[in-house]
Amino acid sequence: MGLPLAYALARSRSRLRPLIEAVVSLPLVLPPTVIGFYLLLAFSDSTALGRFLIGRLGMSLNFTFGGILIGSLVYSLPFMVQPLQAGFQQLPRSLTEAAYTLGKSRLTTLWRVLLPNMKPALLNGIVLTFAHTLGEFGVVLMIGGSLPGRTRVASIAIYDEVQSLHYAQANAYAFTLLAVAFVILVALYWFTKKDAARRLA
Amino acid sequence: MIDFHLTKALHTAAGPRKLDVRLTLAPGELLAISGPSGAGKTTLLRLLAGLSRPDSGFLQVDGQEWYSHERKHWLPPQRRPLGFVFQDYALFPNMTVRENLAFAAAGQPNPRQLEAGLLSLLELTELAERRPVALSGGQQQRVALARALARRPRLLLLDEPLAALDGPSRQRLQQALADIHREFNLTTLLISHDPAEIARLAHRVVELDLGRVRRVGAPEPPAGALVQGRVEAVLPGGLLRVRLAGSTALVEVPAPVGSTPVPGDELALMLAVVSVPQLAC
Known part of the structure; x- marks a missing residue:
């Protein structure tokens, strides 16, 4: 989702660009509960969009895993789009043009030339998005509620356990989350470093 | 075209x-x-x-x-x-x-x-x-x-x-x-x-x-860069051996694009060495 959007934004010279950039970046500024609240409204049967989703597509998104997924996606979008957009803009325009004059399509150019040359931006976006989604709380709580076994995510489970004074259980959840996040981040940064070293060799 | x-x-x-x-x-x-x-x-x-x-x-x-x-x-x-x-x-x-x-x-x-x-x-x-x-x-x-x-x-x-x-x-x-x-x-x-x-x-x-x-x-050669010479021999690989006018110096140059001079032809040359390098490279 982030990739085509970032590509379009980086290449666009449209007058609407600032507007779209602002919409994508809104979750950076607003409290997560605001996003969650409006998504909750949008998915419910009191709005046109919600009625369309439920009636036509049979998608009832509130308090389901799908709803959480979409909520997290909207909320984490700027963390993916912004590094990628910066990455695209940093690449010299002549790289794209050189590929075009060699007869390469836009897609081939994106896949074989642009993306391989912006790996740091790509990894940065993945790390930020991942980290942010893992720690996501407000949007998920608003849309998903906290239904055990269905929409209860780790961060909310911890909060619930602490509220009920089950510190041992909270600690188990929290420590697992910490360990998983740490391992994945270390792996990603290690990979970035190795890649940079290989590039200079 | x-x-x-x-x-x-x-x-x-x-x-x-x-x-x-x-x-x-x-x-x-x-x-x-x-x-x-x-x-x-x-x-x-x-x-x-x-x-x-x-x-x-x-x-x-x-x-x-x-x-x-x-x-x-x-x-x-x-x-x-x-x-x-x-x-x-x-x-x-x-x-x-x-x-x-x-x-x-x-x-x-x-x-x-x-x-x-x-x-x-x-x-x-x-x-x-x-x-x-x-x-x-x-x-x-x-x-x-x-x-x-x-x-x-x-x-x-x-x-x-x-x-x-x-x-x-x-x-x-x-x-x-x-x-x-x-x-x-x-x-x-x-x-x-x-x-x-x-x-x-x-x-x-x-x-x-x-x-x-x-x-x-036609391109104008820069002033003072032209030297007259006469073709002495046509060498393999598209090279010409040319004697520079007013001296006994011989130089070997690539033949001009699109024509093949024969020994005895008069040529105008531009010599291109600009400085003597300190080290062979």
Whole structure:
């Protein structure tokens, strides 16, 4: 989702660009509960969009895993789009043009030339998005509620356990989350470093 | 045969101007474009390559229509068989020299053979497994040239390919350009500011200024650079041994493009060694 959007934004010279950039970046500024609240409204049967989703597509998104997924996606979008957009803009325009004059399509150019040359931006976006989604709380709580076994995510489970004074259980959840996040981040940064070293060799 | 008339609005330091150029190139011609910065040289090349859209006019290459304002026809750059060498070389940093060529040669008949041929023609075989960051400017420029040729273009567009190079690698690349032109006989447009370079490589030169053609004609060698000589012998490999007028000195030079002098012919030469290097390189 982030990739085509970032590509379009980086290449666009449209007058609407600032507007779209602002919409994508809104979750950076607003409290997560605001996003969650409006998504909750949008998915419910009191709005046109919600009625369309439920009636036509049979998608009832509130308090389901799908709803959480979409909520997290909207909320984490700027963390993916912004590094990628910066990455695209940093690449010299002549790289794209050189590929075009060699007869390469836009897609081939994106896949074989642009993306391989912006790996740091790509990894940065993945790390930020991942980290942010893992720690996501407000949007998920608003849309998903906290239904055990269905929409209860780790961060909310911890909060619930602490509220009920089950510190041992909270600690188990929290420590697992910490360990998983740490391992994945270390792996990603290690990979970035190795890649940079290989590039200079 | 290339025939075009292209116009495009230019934004120059002197305010808005209109680029308006009408030219016809004979097959195999090497045309140099020179002029001050902001004259529209690079814009003209980009219009020919399809990297920018002209405001009006037409462009025909070997009887094929690449652009026509009247018929609202515009061929995207991907479908124009041309080679473009960029000022900043624009090599793909994620690929080795060989991979850069292979990427360009993909889809051509016998891509491997083509690739190997170009590597050896431009003396890149030794460097084939290196990435562009590990190459000097001159080496990168030779890779860019090889990559442009790997598509088997019908038209070669060179945007100041020699501007960023110093003395020896400049000489070497000039030689490479002359060799390539002899070998492939490609219609070529070359942007250059160096009169000696233009005189050595080009059949004709177009001087652009503020978007207009100031002069089209034979290249003028820089004053005082000409030396008379007489051909002593024709050597294998397209070389001539020439005795310089008024001395006993003999020099060996490549035969001029498109003609074969015989012993006894009088020639005008431009000698190109500019300084004596301290170290052999």
